Amino acid sequence: MRNLTLQDIQRLPKTDLHVHLDGSLRIQTILELAEEQGVKLPGDSIDTLRPHVEVGDECTSLVDYLKAFDVTLSVMQTYDALVRTAYELAVDAAAENVRYMEVRYSPILHQAKGMTLHHIVQAVLEGLAQAEKECAIRTGVILCGIRHISPELSNRLADLTVAFKNKGVVGFDLAGAEEDFPAKKHREAFSRVLANNINCTLHAGEAYGPESIHQAIHLCGAHRIGHGVRLIENGDLLNYVNDHRIPLECCPSSNVQTRAVQTMADHPIRLFYDLGLRVTVNTDNRMVTRTTVSEEYLHLHQSLGFTLDEIKELIIMGFKSAFLPYAVKRAMLADVVSELKSFTPGSLESKKEQL
Ligand SMILES: O=c1[nH]cnc2c1ncn2[C@H]1C[C@H](O)[C@@H](CO)O1
Numbered sequence: 001m002r003n004l005t006l007q008d009i010q011r012l013p014k015t016d017l018h019v020h021l022d023g024s025l026r027i028q029t030i031l032e033l034a035e036e037q038g039v040k041l042p043g044d045s046i047d048t049l050r051p052h053v054e055v056g057d058e059c060t061s062l063v064d065y066l067k068a069f070d071v072t073l074s075v076m077q078t079y080d081a082l083v084r085t086a087y088e089l090a091v092d093a094a095a096e097n098v099r100y101m102e103v104r105y106s107p108i109l110h111q112a113k114g115m116t117l118h119h120i121v122q123a124v125l126e127g128l129a130q131a132e133k134e135c136a137i138r139t140g141v142i143l144c145g146i147r148h149i150s151p152e153l154s155n156r157l158a159d160l161t162v163a164f165k166n167k168g169v170v171g172f173d174l175a176g177a178e179e180d181f182p183a184k185k186h187r188e189a190f191s192r193v194l195a196n197n198i199n200c201t202l203h204a205g206e207a208y209g210p211e212s213i214h215q216a217i218h219l220c221g222a223h224r225i226g227h228g229v230r231l232i233e234n235g236d237l238l239n240y241v242n243d244h245r246i247p248l249e250c251c252p253s254s255n256v257q258t259r260a261v262q263t264m265a266d267h268p269i270r271l272f273y274d275l276g277l278r279v280t281v282n283t284d285n286r287m288v289t290r291t292t293v294s295e296e297y298l299h300l301h302q303s304l305g306f307t308l309d310e311i312k313e314l315i316i317m318g319f320k321s322a323f324l325p326y327a328v329k330r331a332m333l334a335d336v337v338s339e340l341k342s343f344t345p346g347s348l349e350s351k352k353e354q355l
């Protein structure tokens with residue numbers, strides 16, 4: 001079979017289950033928001049700002065990667081800025097046929113100008129709802145506790161997650177610097193969320209070893225794992241994750257940038273897939289990582305030999321792993337499976353010419 005193109009992959013229906021709002025803005029929007037708000041940025045044009053908000057080869061670690069968020073968060077402290085950035089993210093994702101997206105962010109990082117936590121959630125839901133009206137995309141929100149900020153704030157975010165259950169918030173996460181900030185310190189937050197029958201995912205096994213994944217699953221009750229690349233270091237835990245069908249939210253380009261893996265060709269997603277694990281493909285941060293869901297699949301095709309049939313299976317695993325009620329998910333999956341069955345690569349133009 002001939003090689004897939006980016007356009008082929010863009011035409012496929014897809015999910016993005018791991019995408020941070022504050023890492024997925026349009027650079028032009030940052031400039032406009034800064035202008036409106038009188039915020040000083042480290043660059044005043046797309047070209048001069050780009051090196052401060054996009055991570056390149058020179059990134060050495062997750063902690064280094066996270067520096068870009070200081071800039072994005074500086075313009076995401078108003079209600080309107082959150083509405084706009086959430087709306088634009090969903091519009092951009094829909095443009096590449098992302099049909100279901102779970103957007104995550106941490107409301108406590110948006111309080112610098114005094115917005116209440118409720119308003120901060122409301123604004124993002126409003127932006128996403130607007131995009132859902134205009135585009136073929138469905139969305140949910142995941143709120144993040146932050147490892148390197150206090151567990152008490154994670155508790156507040158857990159309570160916020162409970163308050164917005166069935167109102168657009170579909171899960172709770174733990175993000176931030178992983179090394180030296182163990183998940184077990186945030187156990188209380190996860191127990192509050194779990195007690196309310198809400199789904200949890202944790203970033204784990206990205207900048208720390210399998211012990212971190214073990215804590216996420218066994219101490220915090222993770223239903224999915226963000227990244228999980230270092231699961232490869234513990235076969236016993238890997239078997240457990242496989243046996244329990246715990247999905248991994250893989251973000252291949254981001255993992256190369258944070259040095260969780262050395263190169264795309266070394267990414268363990270190939271091994272995980274071959275062993276039967278439930279793996280999903282995600283962007284992490286569309287702007288900071290400078291990627292799209294389609295580009296992530298293209299990397300898997302080109303660097304790790306994923307075929308079209310395998311990509312279709314990854315896509316199905318993405319829909320299966322959604323934090324959606326089972327009946328809704330089953331209906332969505334049925335539509336996606338029939339669309340995937342009839343999909344053939346090749347440009348729409350060349351297909352029309354053949355008719
Ligand atoms: O890949 C990541 N690992 C850990 N934390 C991350 C990653 N990408 C973004 N974050 C952090 C920075 C954001 O401010 C926060 C909430 O979205 O989550």
Ligand SMILES: [Zn+2]
Nearest residue numbers: 020203226284
């Ligand atoms: Zn992430």
